[in-house]
Amino acid sequence: MEPLVDDAPKPRRRTAVAALAGILVLAVAFLLVMGRNTDPTDASAEAGFARDMATHHAQAVDMAFIARDGSTDEDLRRFAYDIIVTQTAQRGIFMGWLQQWDLEQSSERPPMAWMAGGHGHAGPAAASAKMPGMATPEELKKLREAAGKDQEILFLQLMIRHHVGGVEMAEALLRQSDRPEVATLARHIVQGQTGEITLMTDMLRKRGAQPLPPTR
Template sequence: MEKPVMRPILIVCGVLVLAVAAFLLFGRDGMPGDNSPEAGFARDMATHHAQAVDMAFTIRDDDPAKEIDNLAFDIINTQSTQRGMFMGWLEQWQLTQATDQRPMAWMAGHGHGGTAAAPGPMPGMATPGELARLRAAAPGTPAEVLFLQLMIRHHEGGVQMAEGLLKLSTRGEVVSMAQKIVTGQSGEIKLMTELLAKRGAKPLPTILKPQ
């Protein structure tokens, strides 16, 4: 006779659990919540883009060949604009730009970088040592080759992150941006690979999964 009494209690508990989960994922008024893939993507991609912009400014300071200068200029403009949009989304969603969550935590359980699901470094990011090498590289071909190699790998990481978001979100503006990143950075990877070949060099080992 107790089962009919317990069943409503269990249902209420289940509804409360779902409500808490929905708030964490979608926040108020259907906006993405703090732990959502959309928020994690916006935060991490903003950081990822900031490094790309920094590397592009570094190579432009070396007065590179015109084709490298044009590429760096495009990266600075495109990724600075996109980074501003990421920050605008977080403000619109009433979320902080900083977080205690580890990078790539929004991908936990879904895999990234061709490996298992635990949070970890954002894929494709240059190390402090690599950035120091880029700043210290001799102007001309040595600096251009290193820039292209680091930026190809960096773009590969950006493509991975954007493709990961596409598997986790249906939110229009975020999905549209992720698709643009996949298309735009894939095209630039092809261009940079060609620019490397003209300089007698090859990309670093790819971090992309085989298709």
């Protein structure tokens, strides 16, 4: 019996091997791309940011309603209304993301776990507010009970601190995620709230007051 001989020319075999290798490379690349395009998990920075920033925004809206309804200064009332509209809309986006990602709008994970590597938010603010910039129940009670110029000053002071915390959260997201829609909104929050901090600081100055000292 004659031995079996591979009659395929060597160049043709090399071409076939190269083609197979190319297919494997494309398959791996496809899987990598698909992996980056998968929805965030429950423990992801994106999900944590969406949940915690929604909570953060909800308090800002509550404080803005107090200021809008309690002040007679049209500039401050208009500014408070802008916060109500903007942050209510953004909060709806956060909730829509979670629904789109098939995730619950609340979680058993501690607030800010995504921001501090899974160990919650560190620092003095954690004991009272759980996330940066949040007003305490006592501060909110004082804001509701204040009136006139005193309420305007306290609102601006609390909202500046609140915005500083919001910017910190958005910047933390940007360090951990490049998911386009989330990163785009985070950058918008950084830019928008940084500008509003400058505006509120000027409003305080005109009322003879200064921002509150940092909480940590």
